Amino acid sequence: MSSIWDRPEPGTRKPRHSREQIAAAALAIADREGFDAVSMRRVAEEVGAGTMTLYHYVRTKADLIDLMDDAIMGEVLIPDGELPATWRAAMRMIACSSHAAFLRHPWALRAMTDSNGGPNGLRHFEQSLAAVASLEIDTRAKLELMGIVDDYVFGYVFRSAEVTAALTARATDELIEGLLPHFELQIRSGDYPHIQALFGDADTRQTWELIVDVMTAESRFEQGLDLLLDGIEAKLAGGGAWSSAG
Amino acid sequence: MSSIWDRPEPGTRKPRHSREQIAAAALAIADREGFDAVSMRRVAEEVGAGTMTLYHYVRTKADLIDLMDDAIMGEVLIPDGELPATWRAAMRMIACSSHAAFLRHPWALRAMTDSNGGPNGLRHFEQSLAAVASLEIDTRAKLELMGIVDDYVFGYVFRSAEVTAALTARATDELIEGLLPHFELQIRSGDYPHIQALFGDADTRQTWELIVDVMTAESRFEQGLDLLLDGIEAKLAGGGAWSSAG
DNA sequence: TAAGCTAGCGGTACACTGTACGAATGTCAA
DNA sequence: TTGACATTCGTACAGTGTACCGCTAGCTTA
Numbered sequence: 001m002s003s004i005w006d007r008p009e010p011g012t013r014k015p016r017h018s019r020e021q022i023a024a025a026a027l028a029i030a031d032r033e034g035f036d037a038v039s040m041r042r043v044a045e046e047v048g049a050g051t052m053t054l055y056h057y058v059r060t061k062a063d064l065i066d067l068m069d070d071a072i073m074g075e076v077l078i079p080d081g082e083l084p085a086t087w088r089a090a091m092r093m094i095a096c097s098s099h100a101a102f103l104r105h106p107w108a109l110r111a112m113t114d115s116n117g118g119p120n121g122l123r124h125f126e127q128s129l130a131a132v133a134s135l136e137i138d139t140r141a142k143l144e145l146m147g148i149v150d151d152y153v154f155g156y157v158f159r160s161a162e163v164t165a166a167l168t169a170r171a172t173d174e175l176i177e178g179l180l181p182h183f184e185l186q187i188r189s190g191d192y193p194h195i196q197a198l199f200g201d202a203d204t205r206q207t208w209e210l211i212v213d214v215m216t217a218e219s220r221f222e223q224g225l226d227l228l229l230d231g232i233e234a235k236l237a238g239g240g241a242w243s244s245a246g
Numbered sequence: 247m248s249s250i251w252d253r254p255e256p257g258t259r260k261p262r263h264s265r266e267q268i269a270a271a272a273l274a275i276a277d278r279e280g281f282d283a284v285s286m287r288r289v290a291e292e293v294g295a296g297t298m299t300l301y302h303y304v305r306t307k308a309d310l311i312d313l314m315d316d317a318i319m320g321e322v323l324i325p326d327g328e329l330p331a332t333w334r335a336a337m338r339m340i341a342c343s344s345h346a347a348f349l350r351h352p353w354a355l356r357a358m359t360d361s362n363g364g365p366n367g368l369r370h371f372e373q374s375l376a377a378v379a380s381l382e383i384d385t386r387a388k389l390e391l392m393g394i395v396d397d398y399v400f401g402y403v404f405r406s407a408e409v410t411a412a413l414t415a416r417a418t419d420e421l422i423e424g425l426l427p428h429f430e431l432q433i434r435s436g437d438y439p440h441i442q443a444l445f446g447d448a449d450t451r452q453t454w455e456l457i458v459d460v461m462t463a464e465s466r467f468e469q470g471l472d473l474l475l476d477g478i479e480a481k482l483a484g485g486g487a488w489s490s491a492g
Numbered sequence: 493t494a495a496g497c498t499a500g501c502g503g504t505a506c507a508c509t510g511t512a513c514g515a516a517t518g519t520c521a522a
Numbered sequence: 523t524t525g526a527c528a529t530t531c532g533t534a535c536a537g538t539g540t541a542c543c544g545c546t547a548g549c550t551t552a
Contacts, residue, residue, distance in 0.1 A: 041537090041539095051503090296530060302528085496550090498550100
């Protein structure tokens with residue numbers, strides 16, 4: 001019912017561990033061995049405690065994941081005083097910082113599903129509000145603007161994490177090799193004229209590498225972000241007010 | 247190693263079930279009881295077979311999920327001949343269709359992690375290529391453009407699915423009620439001036455409802471999509487070529 | 493200092509998961 | 523009818539999260 005942030009750590013008698021330590025251990029395991037390797041037994045082993053001991057610091061595994069998520073959100077935060085003054089530069093910096101943090105922990109997005117948002121999440125929200133504070137649009141419009149940029153950032157991170165996961169599982173070559181046979185067969189059927197054209201003039205393998213390259217290229221993130229900010233800026237400068245739904 | 251799409255269904259002797267039937271059963275369970283309820287035992291029960299029987303139609307559970315994913319991608323496809331001629335209208339229609347399909351199955355994105363892409367995924371790729379075919383930019387730029395729009399779509403769907411999941415678990419009121427105490431406490435600390443300002447003039451509860459409303463409002467999707475397309479259009483019209491990274 | 497309370501620890505057990513193995517059953521070709 | 527083998531599925535095992543409960547160590551009070 002009540003989230004973990006409402007309940008105090010145990011502490012009247014000196015506990016052997018701490019939430020920070022446990023979260024850090026879980027994070028280390030996730031980074032090293034993947035998110036699926038994070039089990040209560042594995043984390044307990046990592047901190048040198050019995051499995052059930054963890055349940056004195058954390059009510060459920062979901063709570064532990066909340067702790068991990070908030071640690072990630074901590075990495076997203078912009079250090080005090082470094083947030084640019086203009087809304088565009090500020091939003092851009094926040095977006096890039098999020099991007100960087102999630103690239104360091106590709107499993108994080110998957111873990112984030114049904115997280116409730118801890119203190120660092122709140123601080124992140126505060127910073128985003130600060131970024132758009134100077135804009136002269138109503139509150140709803142500010143929230144919408146923040147949401148739209150977040151949508152893009154999360155989408156990029158989500159999709160790039162997908163590819164990253166697939167690539168770390170197998171090597172690029174092996175992955176392409178595995179997909180090729182079935183793929184070529186389909187293409188030759190003639191049902192996919194545009195894909196056929198795409199692969200037409202060049203070597204099949206070369207085109208595949210181009211696709212993987214585009215998907216994983218970091219440049220695409222800033223490219224798309226700037227295009228989106230262009231669109232927002234144009235709308236804001238366009239005299240007509242931000243068109244709210246309500 | 248090889249994906250499910252490469253191996254034929256069992257069939258020389260009349261099998262009692264089919265991949266379609268099994269995938270449909272799994273989909274029904276996911277829609278009705280949530281993605282986590284989809285277990286091999288549960289699906290087998292649904293189709294009226296022994297648990298291990300499923301393994302004659304599917305090599306692993308991951309394969310079954312691939313089947314489910316491809317069914318969803320089938321819902322995303324634009325019917326033959328209905329794809330608009332201009333790139334912008336076409337991309338917009340594909341994006342909206344994706345949006346709609348994933349709203350119908352909020353669990354689908356979570357299931358999609360490390361899916362390998364089946365026939366309907368390929369058809370979707372074909373349609374996206376068709377949408378940007380008329381543009382006079384090089385292949386890489388086309389792929390980048392498609393990727394950027396997909397990033398946005400996935401991001402919106404991901405974040406809205408998060409909120410949707412939280413809201414179906416508890417009622418909106420109950421959710422807000424649960425978060426309020428801890429939240430108000432934090433706000434009063436003075437560390438969050440912008441959030442404090444946001445909640446300042448109005449009733450706390452009212453502002454919360456505004457936030458939830460903005461997050462879940464479907465209008466935000468098309469709003470952001472149009473802004474992104476504005477940015478892309480401006481760049482394309484700007485004379486200067488699409489700035490590729492390579 | 494001694495007694496006792498209890499916070500913190502963790503072993504055992506249970507219901508659940510995916511799936512390897514192999515025995516039983518059914519259906520076809522000969 | 524007989525063999526071959528595709529199809530079905532019961533059993534078993536290693537893994538998961540966590541409820542329950544006994545134990546021990548350290549603080550508080552007498």
